[in-house]
Amino acid sequence: MDFEFGPADDAFRADARAWLAAHATRPTTPRTWERELGRDGWIGIGWAEAGYGNRQAGLSQQVVWAEEYARAAAPARVGHIGENLLAPTLIAHGTAEQKARFLPAIARGDELWCQGYSEPGAGSDLAGIRTAAVRDGDTYRIDGQKIWTSLAQDADWCFVLVRTEPGSRRHHGLSFLLVPMDQPGRIDVRPIRQMTGTSEFNEVFFDGAEARAGHLVGGEGNGWRVAMSLLGFERGVSTLTQQIGFAEELERVIRLALESGAAGDPVLADRLVRQWAELRTMRFNALRTLGSSDDEGAPADPGAPSVAKLLWGGWHQRLGELAMAVRGAAAAIGPYDWSRERPYELDALQHLFLFTRADTIYGGSDEIQRNIIAERVLGLPREPR
Numbered sequence: 001m002d003f004e005f006g007p008a009d010d011a012f013r014a015d016a017r018a019w020l021a022a023h024a025t026r027p028t029t030p031r032t033w034e035r036e037l038g039r040d041g042w043i044g045i046g047w048a049e050a051g052y053g054n055r056q057a058g059l060s061q062q063v064v065w066a067e068e069y070a071r072a073a074a075p076a077r078v079g080h081i082g083e084n085l086l087a088p089t090l091i092a093h094g095t096a097e098q099k100a101r102f103l104p105a106i107a108r109g110d111e112l113w114c115q116g117y118s119e120p121g122a123g124s125d126l127a128g129i130r131t132a133a134v135r136d137g138d139t140y141r142i143d144g145q146k147i148w149t150s151l152a153q154d155a156d157w158c159f160v161l162v163r164t165e166p167g168s169r170r171h172h173g174l175s176f177l178l179v180p181m182d183q184p185g186r187i188d189v190r191p192i193r194q195m196t197g198t199s200e201f202n203e204v205f206f207d208g209a210e211a212r213a214g215h216l217v218g219g220e221g222n223g224w225r226v227a228m229s230l231l232g233f234e235r236g237v238s239t240l241t242q243q244i245g246f247a248e249e250l251e252r253v254i255r256l257a258l259e260s261g262a263a264g265d266p267v268l269a270d271r272l273v274r275q276w277a278e279l280r281t282m283r284f285n286a287l288r289t290l291g292s293s294d295d296e297g298a299p300a301d302p303g304a305p306s307v308a309k310l311l312w313g314g315w316h317q318r319l320g321e322l323a324m325a326v327r328g329a330a331a332a333i334g335p336y337d338w339s340r341e342r343p344y345e346l347d348a349l350q351h352l353f354l355f356t357r358a359d360t361i362y363g364g365s366d367e368i369q370r371n372i373i374a375e376r377v378l379g380l381p382r383e384p385r
Contacts (some may be wrong), residue, residue, distance in 0.1 A: 034109030082113035116160035174223035303377035320356035
């Protein structure tokens, strides 16, 4: 893959930069911002198909958009799960009717999505899920629990991995359903308060929740194939956007080290340089992987997503630790205001440290990623169950 940008990329960059300069600084709500992006075609620029109200852009231009978005300090996205995960999966596995129903709404920023994968006892080991769906005419009725569901409190829809074959085990008998979240009494969303004091994740309880049979993606019993395809998209081009955010965080830590004099410590200076070099390596690895993606945009190498997860999970966790080392003893305290119900609030770097403790667990733990590489790529014997 050619890592250089060409004239068409430069023109695209100028367009993106001008649009963001005109729009990104206005006060707005998350949903309003999604609709503003959608109105001008900025949602779904990396989709393999056009015609849903989205612009189309090649890989290099998707990187340009991510860079300019970060540079403009544009609002945090709440529509990325639908745009970057579900939409490519529907393009690859959905029916014409499913694409027509859901893709335009995602491209307009009108409908937000969450992901119903992990369960208590079936987090990294996704094949152990127990949430069940029973066919009843043109409807599936769903019972069970999901956990660590990002944005569930705001989502209109959830794509849910369920067990549709009673008595089935592991990855057999699973199906991929699109479920409306507005079902009072049948779907209960409970935010999970983390040690950061925030609640990015949720528990979701399904008690007879309904999904239309026409919203089954990939056919009954093919949920594992669809789910694994989606995970390939999750660790595809979106990793480049993630890395741009990582670069912003690293820059903040470096700036603090220079201002405080901590960069004069040769050990800390060496760690800062290593973090920078490793981030550059991850970027080139991501570009190389994406440059060899299949026709649907998923990595052609089956081990690439697991390698990427191992790389960025450990890197980001080490960045949080480095941020605290640069801060020294001051990292143990934070700004406080006794007039508040919670007088102590975390600053950005303290939040970074605490949140990154989970980086090597969520999205598939390091242990699971190593098993995938060993078994599916290297052909080593399976771990005893």
